[in-house]
Amino acid sequence: MLTRIRIGRHERGLLHTNEDFERVLEPGVHWIWGFDARVTTVSLRDELEVTLEGLSAYLADEGFRQHVIVADLADDERALVWVDGRVHGLLGPGKTAFWKGLHEVRLEVFAAKELRFSHPYLDRILAVDAAGLLHAVEVPANHRGLLYVDNVLREELSPGRYAFWRGVSRLEVRVLDLRETALEVNGQEILTADKVSLRINLSASYQVSDPRRAAERTSNLASALYRELQLALRSAVGLRQLDDLLADKDSIARDVRASVAKRAEDLGVRWGALGVRDIILPGDMKALLNSVIEAEKRAKANLIARREETAATRSLLNTAKLIESSPTLLRLKELESAERIAASIDTIRVTGNGLDGLIDQLLPRT
Known part of the structure; x- marks a missing residue:
């Protein structure tokens, strides 16, 4: 039986006889002889990658290989596929074939x-990595990345975007923030040396100075630093009496900083600001202290008033001594007193002995 087959411009025909592959039919008209012949048409518009079952058998045919581009990758190889000058995808180990003819x-x-995978078009490649062959890592600004390969530190990563091949080694990237970080130790119930219960809030800040130590010495850096501050604060407050705490709150911060300095260095951090934000007293103790402060202020006010009274009395005594020794000054004081009295009187009539008599009447002499 003779069969006419037409293969289009952007098509390829696969001729099988008795289910065995014979050859590739190129575009054009073909006459096929035989009852057991079968032709499968492949459209290059719809199919770039060869998806035939049993690809290795087809690739064994030299004529078939002339129509495809073959990627035969070993276990430690990967391939980037470019189609018409654009990134198309990534290939893992194994055999993959692409049709020639329509696309480059x-x-x-x-x-x-x-x-580590580096490429000028890394962002585009990661966008088309549908197979997940790459492990992408983003190290933000003011951060530092630590690359561990098989649990061994391989490299410190500066800010940027990185990609690593999957399935080759055990890979881990730890990203640490190098900016100053605030740490609050709030609501600590502590007994002072004189058995007064206080609630204290401590504020601190720290910054990673050695990323490797910070990553390897503890699994949770913030939690470790919080615990160190908490213990140091309890020790510093427990050794002081209430009056000493209230009189010099900054001494607590100094003692806490000194206590945690060595541990912070071991963890690869340095302390920034550190201080006691609040000292909260129990209600009854607060009322007692308020009454003590009020009594102290009242005593100071009374002392000042007494000092003022003493000064005024001393001034009057000195004035009296001057008046006693100077008749002229006495006369001036009499006139000043008469003036003040006269200022409160609407009408004054002077008779008899004149002004001197009036003054004697207003200010009789003993």
Whole structure:
């Protein structure tokens, strides 16, 4: 039986006889002889990657290989596929074939054993990595990344975007913030040396100075620093009496800073600001202290008043001594007193002995 087959411009035909692949039919008209012949048509518009079952059998045919581009990747190799000058995707180990003819296909092969993948078009490549062959890591500004390969520190990563091949080694990236970080130790119920219960709030800030120590010495840096501050604060307050605490609150911060300095260095951080924000007294103790303060202020006010009275009395005594020794000054004081009295009287009539008599009447002499 003779069969006419037409293959379009952007098509390829696969001729099978008795289910065995014979050859590729290129565009044009073909006459096929035989009852057991079968032709499968592939559209290059719809299919770029060869998806035939049993691809290895087809690739064994030299004529078939002339129509495809083959990527045969070892276990430690990966390939970047470019189609018409654009990033198309990534390939893992194994055999993959792409049809020639309609598109320009180019393969860029990489050694995955190098682990870190660098490329000028990294962002585009990550966007089309549908197979998840790459592990992307973002290290923000003011951060530092630590790359561990098989639990061994391999490299410190500066801010930027990185990609690493998956499935090669055990990979872990720890990202640490290098900016100053606030740490609050709030609501600490502590007994002073004189058995007064206080609630104290402490504020502190720290900054990572050694990323490797900060990552390896503790699994939770903030929690470790909080615990150190908490213990140091309890020790500093427990050794002081209430009056000493209230008189010099900054001494607590100094003692706490000294206590935690060595531990902070071991953890790869340095302290910034550190101080006691609040000292909260119980209600009854607060009322008692308020009454003590009120009594102290009242005593100071009374002392000042007594000092003023003593000064006024001393001034009057000195004035009296001057008047006693100076008749002229006495006369002036009499006139000043008469003036003040006259200022409160509407009408004054002077008779008899004149002004002197009036003054004698207003200010009789003993």
